[in-house]
Amino acid sequence: MKPAAELRALTSLRGIAAWAVVLFHIRHSIGLPGGAMRLVAHGYLAVDFFFLLSGVVIWMTWHGRLAGGWQQVPGFLRKRIARIWPLHATMLAYAGLLALLFWLRGRPDPHFPFAEFPAHLLLVQAWGLGAETLSWNDPAWSISTELFAYLVFPLLVMCVDWRRWSSAALIGMIAVLLLGLAAIWHVRGVPDLGDFIPQMGLIRCVVEFVTGTIVGALWWRWQVRPLLPAIGAALTALAVAAAFHAGALPQPFAVPAIFAGALLGFALTSGMRGNPLDLRPLHYLGEISFATYLSHSLLWKTFKLALVSDPQAVAWPLIALYLLLLLGASVALYHGVERPAQRWINRFRLSPAALPAPRSPRG
Secondary structure, three states, X not given: OOOHHXXXXXXXXXXXXXXXXXXXXXXHHHOOOHHXXXXXXXXXXXXXXXXXXXXXXXXXXXXXXXXXXXXXXXXXXXXXXXXXXHHHHHHHHHHHXXXXXXXXXXXXXXXXXXXXXXXXXXXXXXXXXXXXXXXXXXXXXHHHHHHHHHHHHXXXXXXXXXXXXXXXXXXXXXXXXXXXXXXXHHHOOOOOOOOOHHHHHHHHHHHHHHHHHXXXXXXXXXXXXXHHHHHHHHHHHHHHHHXXXXXXXOHHHHHHHHHHHHHHHHHHHOOOOOXXXXXXXXXXXXXXXXXXXXXXXXXXXXXXXXXXXXXXXXXXHHHHHHHHHHHHHHHHHHHXXXXXXXXXXXXXXXXXXXXXXXXXXXX
């Protein structure tokens, strides 16, 4: 079985998606023309791409090991916590310093409610525990919901083996999951995936994460002869996009379906000669993308406080400076915090059992 680490295109896409979120959050300060602004204004949907991508990659990497039994679960959870929590804790500590500075100056920032700090530290702030709005480090809501998905994933793998399902059944299950997601949004009277994140972000993440695991299973089934399935996935994504543009499909169904088709196509074609997503610069942007995603909001807040007098009209040189600072911060956090912390935590093995080799795919 081809290791998920070899699918360089998926890592590159993660980097592109992270910068789409960055541009979304600074869009009102850039002064883009109408068409470009409409495109950037949908950058928040890159988070849905992250949820699907996470399901794809984690299923590819872990389904064979976790299917072997509960003894592999501690190792899985250790690696997931090592992946997300140290950098989250670092950015939360930075937010805490900002909050303390505001408080000492007699101007406490309502965006930093100290009563909610413990929930953020434990990464449970987006589990529907009562928060009405995003706070502290806004982007961290998504990794809070992903932590919940990680806790559910071993149970999913042990209860359902997607490899035993037919291709038609897998595609049908994706349709059922996304129709269910759209139905929940309709019943709640919420037209947009980005609305009411503290209350609805968890179900959004879990449904899309599980959908991603099914995409991973389709890749496993079709990777030996990938060309025709990749074309089919691309055409499906285009057809759904056209129907969505015509108003025939709701956003909570269409957007994850488009991303699922695109991800399957990119996964199947990763490594093919001439694929620009396999280029080293793009791949590196993907490697540091978690640092980009978690740091950009607080860095933008600090940047505006220090250098910007009118947040609605920031000069292009200042925008360029912020983007360069963000890139530098991403590199520093990736090499100085994220990777060393992962290596340190992963040295502590909760189970001495060796992980079995992944199973080979069927022809």
